Amino acid sequence: MAVKVLVVDDSGFFRRRVSEILSADPNIQVVGTATNGREAIDQALVLKPDVITMDYEMPMMDGITAVRNIMQRCPTPVLMFSSLTHEGARVTLDALDAGAVDYLPKNFEDISRNPDKVKALLCEKVHTIARSNRRYSAYNPPAPATVSSTASTVARSTAAPTARPASSAGSTGGAAPKRKAYKLVAIGTSTGGPVALQRVLTQLPANFPTPLVLIQHMPAAFTKAFAERLDKLCRISVKEAEDGDVLRPGLALLAPGGKQMMIDARGAVRILPGDERLNYKPCVDITFGSASKSFNDKVLAVVLTGMGADGREGARLLKQSGSQVWAQDEASCVIYGMPMAVVKANLADAVYGLEDIGRHLVEACV
Template sequence: MSEFKVLIVDDSPFMRKVFSDVIDADAAFKVLATASNGKEGVDLALELKPDIITMDLEMPQMNGLEALQRIMNIQPTPVIMLSAVTDNGTRDTIKALQYGAIDFIRKPDGAVKLDIRQVGEQLLEKLHIALETMSSGSLRMLPAVEEKAVIIVQPTPAPPLTLSPIVEDPANKVGKPDKPGIAVDTIPSNIASVKEVQPKENVSKEGATHSRKPEAKTDKPAPRISSVLPVAETGMTKPKSQETRMANESSQRAKPVARVQSDSVVAGKKTSKPAVTSEKASSSLTNAGTTAKPRGSTQFEQLVAIGTSTGGPRALHEVLTGIPAEFPAPILVVQHMPPKFTFSLAQRLDNFCSIHVREAVEGELVETATAYIAPGGKHMSLKKEASGKYRIRLSEEGPRSGHMPSVDVLFESLIGQRQLVRHIVLMTGMGSDGAKGMKALRSDGAATTIAESEQTCVVYGMPRSAVELGAVSHQLPLQGIAPAIVQEVRSRKP
């Protein structure tokens, strides 16, 4: 097998030396070159075309975020970020994951007791995961998420709620990979096909223009995608007269940086484009008086639970920004991520979403129109009180399948809670966490079990496992998940 070529970009000569020694000691990898700043990194990436890049965040001349964006715009390449465990470092890491980085490792830091040996081991682990997924063809490089910062919708008459089938867009073609193992996709914004999965049959590969090897062998064939789940053509418009606040990322409240005059969504299709203002101009919007997000209610009959891993921050941004402010259900989210980073993820998502997004806290009451992200290093579950209200429960019982938080732990806490209409979602991620829990919930009467389709997953691992178990009722491309969730919830609202 040929060596996996790595480009190291770091302003520290010491770290460049350490990483070079660690990587070259593994027969599967070879250090192609090193760069001392982001500009050199971009130049070398375009010239040498490495298989993967390690990128420091804080560097002179050009930082890691800017270098990442340039590389992803010109020559998409898998990038692993090197992140400091600081407020700025965690925030920038979340940005990097949304801009296209596939993963990150933490720098040595006394506070988290990481030494050089541990960092080297973590880097090799991430490199081997990237090698495995690229070799199997299951790693995909997708466009960065569109940052829909502040949404101001002009009042319009609410259309009647009607259901009609969605016809798959024939223009939805998957781009050819730039090199083996990496598929660079351009997914049209109007993609909204929703396909129903019939268990125990074969998955159709229609629409794919490249092949993949399976992530793991299985005795059971994957289910066949056969029919279309109705999703409303109308009724997806964001709530009237609703403004979301864009926070300065160093504070809890912020000024908006973009303004959308009208952003109606019809089965995942935008009907207008945002007009982006400058930060100076946007400050006048705040001064003019933005409104706070409406508070949720502790009374609800439906609930959404989402599990994701590699590629998740990008996917969560796409889904949660598509949920309207008056959403009549809470959303519980497990994203595989270390402590501190989940807080920054929640904070950043809250800046862009119409609903509240926050890191979950032990014992807090669960409310509608709010997404709760499980803290890194803790499992999250849902508990019902005698009063009929629900609270968040956090535990540190140890990793499940190598993960803490674990999607399966969250999903299993919803088994038996049949008084709730449960909508379950698994999105991009390595491995199989959440698949068994989703299967159990489907058997327990969950209303909807959705897996992100292969064509939009960064890594088609967790959704694939759920499909192969027969746990999935419907597969959707990423852009179709939020509209389908909203429609499913609204169609069951009393």
């Protein structure tokens, strides 16, 4: 059965172009279009699409407000189109918090210069998020990231994170994690990762004793804004990693988009140019692999929601060194691709629901 798509954009050119690209796929059917957020809500209620593509900046009602309303009234996977700017990153992260599943750059030059690549990527994204777990009967997004610097300071020291009820289906039966003096917690993720990381990291106390590195598949223009957002919401500190940054307790270093992050034996990160031969920049496998070489059995790695299998080979190297590997369970993933690859390869020491992972990290790290 074809995936039914609603295309939402105030630009007539972009609506037509996206509709043409999607309609060329025999397994996708464009069932309608809308020119603003209000129309999008009305069309979603009537047409009941499997996927909605959504622009942000529109008259009458913007895309983020529309996403929030759609998630409340008829939860539907939404693919946002975003500009590759710092402001575009901030808006996209707001949209993901509101309930959107994934995003694509809204780049007219790419459409003209690499039409085949754009077509393939757009159709792949639509098919993937159509199979996602984002059709909640009552979607409950995380708390919005609009906190002041003063509120952020208070949150670091006193606030308890807001959490949904734990989703532990498929977990290791609530088994306690293995306690150890880990030298590093490494977390890798992709589609659904920005919200998943927010849920995990907001559960960690300011005095969390183990350094962290985060590898999120994300464009170069987005990672600085994402790190800033996490830093405001979390009691630990979060920053975009720079070459030479030193690992330390209570600090999470986010791999910069478009580059690779490696860990050396002295506890410093090395930021390397992104290799065009690699699909992912940053790549979870590369960071996990370097951590296994530097810290042997003293790494706790976590693979969260995401498309593909990035992280599996890095997890294999970590297991060979004696380190621990956890995977997010299927029920709480937006896309059960990366964790599934680890689980199917028998590399996961534990499988936990998303709401349990932060608590277990605190229990495991002594």
